[in-house]
Amino acid sequence: MPEPFDTSHAPFDCLTASQVKQCRQALDVAYFxxxxTLIQPGDTGExxxxxxxxxVEEVSEDGKEVFSHYTTDDLFDVPALLNGTAKHQYRALEDTLCHLLPAEVFLAIYHHNHAFRGYFDTNLQRRQTLMVQARQQQNLAEFMxxxxxxxxxxxxxxxxxxVPLHVATAQMKAERCDCALVDYENGECGIITRTNLLHALVLEGYDQSVPVGEVATRPVISVEHGDFLFHAMIKMTRQRVKRVRVVDGEGKTAGMLDLPQVLSLFSTHSHVLNLQIARAQTIDELVIAANSQSKLVHTLFNNGIHTRFVMQLIATVNEQIMExxxxxxxxxxxxxxxxLVVMGSExxxxxxxxxxxxNALILADDLNWPDCQQVMETFSHTLYQLGYPPCPGNVMVSNPKWVKTAAQWQQTVRNLAQSANHQSVMDLAILADSQPIAGDLSLIDAIHTPLNDTLTDNMLTLNTFVRPALAFRVPLTVFGSLKSSKExxxxxxGGIFPxxxxVRTMSLEKGVRHTNTFERLEQLAKLGALAEETADNLSExxxxxxxxxxxxxxxxxxQSNYLDVSQLPSSERDLLRHGLHVVKKFKESLAFHYHVRD
Structure with a gap:
C-alpha cells in the first residue's frame, strides 16, 4: 500500500499491523x-x-436511477466483492484517482477481522456503534x-x-448520611456505617446503649485535601473500602469521599453540579450553578459519552435548575x-x-392567585439570567396565552385539534411535547388527555399535522450525495426535524404518551407501527x-444548525449520507401513510 494512504480512517483504523502490511503490499493505483465506467452490472467483484x-456515481443498470455519489476517501463496491457480481453501474463524474485493493486481500481481512467486517453491515445502528467505540479511546487526563x-x-x-448506638443512628438519620467518624482521644479515627450498626444490633446482639467506640472499624483509610481524585479511587480499590476520610494539612477531618461519588465525578462531573443546585438558597447561587453546565457538556462530549446519555443527563440538570x-x-x-410545564426539546x-x-403553566381550576402574572414575568426573567433566552415566539409563562386553568387547557387543546390550521398545528406540536417538572405534576393530564382523545386515529387532522415534517427537502443531491449551501x-x-x-405524529396517532423521541420510537416498534429495524435506524x-x-x-x-461537511472525515460523511437516506425513506413512508401529496 503506498504511503499516502491513510489507515487512520474507518474501517482501516481497526486493522492489525500485519493486515496493514498485507494491504500495503497489495494496493495499486488507477486513473479514470x-x-x-469503473464497474458494469454483472462484473465479477475483483x-x-x-x-x-x-x-463517482452509482446508478441502476439502465442508468435511470441514481443510488449514491462517492467522493474523496469513500469506498465501493463491497456488495460485489461479497456476492461475486456487481448489480449497479459505477461511472466517473470527473477525472478520478483510486486505490485498488484486490478482492482476495479484502476478503481475507473481512473474514478474520470482526471490527472490519462489522463496518460493512448496512444497518446504521451497527455502523455508528463502531464509530462510537473508536471515539471512546480518548484522553482522560482531565479526570486524572x-x-x-x-x-x-x-x-x-x-x-x-x-455516644450510644441509638444516638449515633439518630444523628446519622438527621444528617442524611450513611456513616459517622469516631474520634478517639489518642488521635486515632474510626468509622461506623449502617452496615456496622446492623451487624452489631442484629447479628452480634449489642444493646442500643453500647458506645459506638466498641463497634467502630479502625483505622480509617484517609486521603489528603488537594490530592488527586484518581489516587483516592486507587486507594479505595486496593483497600477494598467504599469510603475514605479527607484530612487537611494538619491531619484534621475535612470531609468524606465515597466510591459512588468518585465514580460519578470521574464519569461526568455532574455530581458537583447537582449538589450546587440542591444547595442553592438564592437565585444568585443558582446562577453560579447554572453557569457550570456548559463545562459539563464539554466534559461529557469530549470523553465520548453516548449522545443519548448526555441528553438525558442535561435534561435532568435543566429540570433541576428550573424546578x-x-x-x-x-x-x-x-x-x-x-x-410548571416545559416543552420543545426540553x-x-x-x-x-x-x-x-x-414553557407553560397549568393552574388548578379553583385557584385564586392575583399576583400570578407578575410572578411568572419574574420567573421568565430569572430563566434568562440562568442562561435560557426568551422564546422568539413568546411561548413562555410570562405570556398569558400559555397560563391557563386545567379546564381552559382542555378546551384549548380540543379547539386546536378541530381548527387544524397552520398556527393550531404549531401549537399542538408544542403541547404534544409537554413535560411537567414542578408543582402538582398530575395537572399535566389537562393537556395530555384531550390530546390523546382528539388525535388518536384522527387521520384527517393528522394529515395536516404531519405536513411540516415533509416541508423541508432532505439535503441530498439527485446523485445521492450530500448537498450543502454556502452556510x-x-x-x-434536513434531518432532525423530519x-x-x-415520530411525534405517529405517536399521537397511536396514543403513545411518551414525549422523548427515542422512547416514542421504541413504543412505535412494539406496537408494530414501525419495523424494528426502521425504528433503530431512525434512532441512530x-x-x-x-x-x-x-x-x-x-x-x-x-446557535448554528449548519454542518461544515468539508470538515467531516470520510467515515462520518458516509454515516451522515446513510442517515439522511434513512430520513428520506421515512418521509416517503409518512407521505404514503397520511395520504399527503405534493
Whole structure:
C-alpha cells in the first residue's frame, strides 16, 4: 500500500499491523477519465475502490436511477466483492484517482477481522456503534488531574466513642448520611456505617446503649485535601473500602469521599453540579450553578459519552435548575396548586445546550392567585439570567396565552385539534411535547388527555399535522450525495426535524404518551407501527445528527444548525449520507401513510 494512504480512517483504523502490511503490499493505483465506467452490472467483484481524488456515481443498470455519489476517501463496491457480481453501474463524474485493493486481500481481512467486517453491515445502528467505540479511546487526563477540594467532598459527621448506638443512628438519620467518624482521644479515627450498626444490633446482639467506640472499624483509610481524585479511587480499590476520610494539612477531618461519588465525578462531573443546585438558597447561587453546565457538556462530549446519555443527563440538570427557580420564586402556598410545564426539546428530554424558553403553566381550576402574572414575568426573567433566552415566539409563562386553568387547557387543546390550521398545528406540536417538572405534576393530564382523545386515529387532522415534517427537502443531491449551501448543511431542517415531528405524529396517532423521541420510537416498534429495524435506524440517525451538530456548536457556533461537511472525515460523511437516506425513506413512508401529496 503506498504511503499516502491513510489507515487512520474507518474501517482501516481497526486493522492489525500485519493486515496493514498485507494491504500495503497489495494496493495499486488507477486513473479514470470523466465518463469512464469503473464497474458494469454483472462484473465479477475483483477489487475494492477507494477514491483518492474525484467523484463517482452509482446508478441502476439502465442508468435511470441514481443510488449514491462517492467522493474523496469513500469506498465501493463491497456488495460485489461479497456476492461475486456487481448489480449497479459505477461511472466517473470527473477525472478520478483510486486505490485498488484486490478482492482476495479484502476478503481475507473481512473474514478474520470482526471490527472490519462489522463496518460493512448496512444497518446504521451497527455502523455508528463502531464509530462510537473508536471515539471512546480518548484522553482522560482531565479526570486524572482532578483534585480533591471543597466542591467534591461531603461533610463528615463526627462523634465521640462514648455516644450510644441509638444516638449515633439518630444523628446519622438527621444528617442524611450513611456513616459517622469516631474520634478517639489518642488521635486515632474510626468509622461506623449502617452496615456496622446492623451487624452489631442484629447479628452480634449489642444493646442500643453500647458506645459506638466498641463497634467502630479502625483505622480509617484517609486521603489528603488537594490530592488527586484518581489516587483516592486507587486507594479505595486496593483497600477494598467504599469510603475514605479527607484530612487537611494538619491531619484534621475535612470531609468524606465515597466510591459512588468518585465514580460519578470521574464519569461526568455532574455530581458537583447537582449538589450546587440542591444547595442553592438564592437565585444568585443558582446562577453560579447554572453557569457550570456548559463545562459539563464539554466534559461529557469530549470523553465520548453516548449522545443519548448526555441528553438525558442535561435534561435532568435543566429540570433541576428550573424546578429550583420555581420553588425559590413561587410562593409556597401556590406551588401545590399549579404545574410548571416545559416543552420543545426540553420537554422531549433532547436538549443539550441551553436553548430558548418553551414553557407553560397549568393552574388548578379553583385557584385564586392575583399576583400570578407578575410572578411568572419574574420567573421568565430569572430563566434568562440562568442562561435560557426568551422564546422568539413568546411561548413562555410570562405570556398569558400559555397560563391557563386545567379546564381552559382542555378546551384549548380540543379547539386546536378541530381548527387544524397552520398556527393550531404549531401549537399542538408544542403541547404534544409537554413535560411537567414542578408543582402538582398530575395537572399535566389537562393537556395530555384531550390530546390523546382528539388525535388518536384522527387521520384527517393528522394529515395536516404531519405536513411540516415533509416541508423541508432532505439535503441530498439527485446523485445521492450530500448537498450543502454556502452556510453549510442544515441538519435541523434536513434531518432532525423530519424525524422528531414525523415520530411525534405517529405517536399521537397511536396514543403513545411518551414525549422523548427515542422512547416514542421504541413504543412505535412494539406496537408494530414501525419495523424494528426502521425504528433503530431512525434512532441512530437522530443521535448522529445531534452529535454532529453539538460538536460544531461546541467549537464556537452555539446557535448554528449548519454542518461544515468539508470538515467531516470520510467515515462520518458516509454515516451522515446513510442517515439522511434513512430520513428520506421515512418521509416517503409518512407521505404514503397520511395520504399527503405534493
Amino acid at each position: 477519465r470523466r465518463g469512464d 477489487q475494492l475502490f477507494i477514491i483518492i481524488k474525484g467523484s 488531574l482532578t483534585r480533591i477540594d471543597d466542591s467534591n467532598i461531603q461533610p463528615a459527621l463526627c462523634v465521640t466513642p462514648d 429550583k427557580a420555581f420553588r425559590l420564586l413561587v410562593p409556597e402556598a401556590y406551588q401545590s396548586q399549579c404545574c 420537554g422531549r428530554g433532547e436538549q443539550v445546550l441551553k436553548t430558548d424558553q418553551d 453549510g448543511l442544515d441538519i435541523k431542517k 424525524i422528531v415531528h414525523g 440517525a437522530l443521535k448522529l445528527f445531534i452529535r454532529l451538530r453539538l460538536r460544531q456548536q461546541l467549537s464556537g457556533e452555539p
